[in-house]
Amino acid sequence: MVVYALYSVAALLALAPIAILLGASARATVAVYGLSLVVTLILVIIALLSLFGYTTASSSVTLPLGLPWLGAHFRIDAVAAFFLVVVNLGGAAASLFALGYGRHEHSPQRVLPFYPVYLAAMNLVLMADDAFSFLVSWEFMSLTSWALVIAHHQLRENLRAGYIYLLMASFGTLALLLSFGLLAGPDGNYAFDAIRASHPSTGLAALVLILTIVGAGSKAGLVPLHAWLPLAHPAAPSHVSALMSGVMTKVAVYGFVRIVFDLLGTPAWWWSIVVLAVGGITAVMGVLYALMQRDLKRVLAYSTIENIGIIFAALGLALAFKAYGMPLAAALALTSGLFHVFNHSLFKSLLFFGAGAVLNATGTRDMEKLGGLIHRMPHTSFVFLVGCVAISALPPLNGFVSEWLTFQAILLSPQLPSWGLKLMVPAVGALLALSAALAAACFVRAFGFTFLGRARSTVASGAKETDGFSLAAMYFLAAACLIAGIVPGLFIDALAPVVQSLVGGRMPVQTGVEWMSIVPIAESRSSYNGLLLMAFMIISGMIAAFAIHRLASDKLRRGPAWGCGYPDPSQATQYTADSFAQPIRRVFGTVVFRAREIGDMPPPGSTAPARLTVELRDLIWDTLYAPIALGVAFAAERLNHLQFLTIRSYLSLVFAALVFLLLVLAIWP
């Protein structure tokens, strides 16, 4: 199977030269995205076949590439197969969307060659079975996505985003490189099999864990390593944003899962504390940032950070249960995390597609300039609404199921023997609950101010519905969200082999449960039935609608023109996104963002407008990144004269360095 997958990846790689040859023509767009769609669908099928074990063909292959004594190992096991499904489903949806969306791209030759390579690189990361191939693919993924981020390089902010992204990506890869180096040990056993067989000492394993959290976490967007994400993800073309947010962060989660759950052996109990804390803080910070943004795509990017936090909290919980030898509970926590990985890839791609459609139709991402799009883009608004409901974790869609499972796992925490964890896990649960509520507010805001109300600008009032391909992709994802919400049992069972291989246990079989309910632990404890809930919601909604129509007065009423100012002809009198966020800004923002509201009231008699200015400060940037940047600038200033030495001085430097190293070698015990 892995051979066919590699052929497909090779096909994706081969698309790049084709894209270069075809240049900026319209055919290039159709060819690249059409073929990417076909290949990613093939890869989805391959991954599904591997996941369900319908194949007995060898799933491991070694190519004579890379390090000569190592070769490039590729393998598809259950974990890789699951993530391959996520990546390629997202890739297929993005390709389908781009068939329509890509036609509006003004410089397609900057996007097309990198797009299939980016997909290929993500696939290779998942299939890699040795550290060298993994890191090369990982870096390849970073670089191609960087090229896509700066595709629209005319905007200065995009270049800045690309620069910061490149720095953070290199930093993350460095951390992963060190972590693999520690795992491989002094003999350099870079194959994953060899790493699995070796048992690192406790201190070493802890170091590897920290390095992995830094390395994979910086790619996934864990606070405080998230700084690049809200800059880079929105800067890319929207289908690529969807891939970066919906899919690439999942590849980062895969990296974490692969190293910490698979390669590193038995976890120590305190590892989970680190992961849980980071996850909980990330979830809350991500959604708070999201609430403060006016840029629609940036809201989505920050919400990705929040969801990554939820996933990491679930993973941390799984680590805790695994460390104490509770495979059933660990399986529940891990399933919820992985299920959320899948779900988030669906609805985040959907939302980014929606944002892309809006951007295409109006030319702006600023929510304060949008509004009323539900009348002009009814289909887009409907699917965007589905995405919002799903990401806000409302039943009967998929987001609810995975978050509900996470909370079920959190409710098992009293069984943990460690008091630290017993106290900590509910606290993290509270953070997650807070972030879930805030996320709902965030997406009420995102949907409400983009699609409802009246148009706030002429671009919004002149918007047109997006094209068929884009709508097809979005409807497909919306349908997937619904299906995963109604019959989650199927997905939980599909995850069983993955979970089994990582924590040595699995959740109870769900497909046999009556009425397609899911029962995570025991019938007596809790169960959820998406179908029933949806039926109830539809029926009660219809009854309510019917009752309102019947019982409420259906007499036509005409209101006076002084009804609270709402019928004011100016659109600027509408409720705005900033005013919606004000209560939350006042409660949380004063601490987290040092938010200050400055009211500027003109003196009586003056006709100047009153102004209310809001000042937000990114404390993480100010306290963590700005000093580093200053330090680097200082060091660069100091070392600058090294650039202007004479040839002999350079030679002497090299010579001195060589002699010094030889001396070290000679004196070393």
Place this chain on the structure above:
Amino acid sequence: MRGIAFDVAHMLAGSLVLVSFIQLYQDRLMALINVFAAHALVLAASVAWQAFVQDAPHLYLTAVIALVFKAIVIPAALHRIIVKLGIHREIETVVGVGPTMLLGIGLVALSMVVMLRVTADADPLAREDLAFALSVILLGLLMMVTRRNAVSQVIGFMSLENGLVLAATGAKGMPLVVEISVAFSVLIAFIVIGIFLFRIRERFDTVDMQALDRFRGERR
């Protein structure tokens, strides 16, 4: 056979180090080039002996390359260059002879200590050879650092490369391709540097590197 093979190889490699030392204190360019020719000659002999001992006929080719290019072609070309440039009588010193020789002795000692420690369980022939080769490399580097004339820096570079060849032939099983490519890369480097010498000369009327430094406005 075993004993004499080792002894001769040892002697030839040792002579290479000795010639490197002789190079170090040549302050006239003409003499320096002659010593470099001798250096290449010793290298050729050493490689040929290795070819005989290891029964590796392709090493004879390396020896011939060393002999033809390094002992004959390059020194002859350098002779012509310095005569053309009119610097064959020039005397140049940056660091005095005494300190340079002391440094050189220190470097040889260092390379012995390092190599003998690192290759504790290797073949004794290769082991001694590698130690000598490292000494030659370090002495070549030392020469590049302590001279300020471009021609003598070129010679330092090429004697460094001789050390590399010595190391490569001392270890068994080095493929011929590597040696040929190394030889050619040196040749090309030599050509490039030769062209540069003339360009520098055209511009600054000298091949003294200090003139370049002065031109760049460096404070001395």
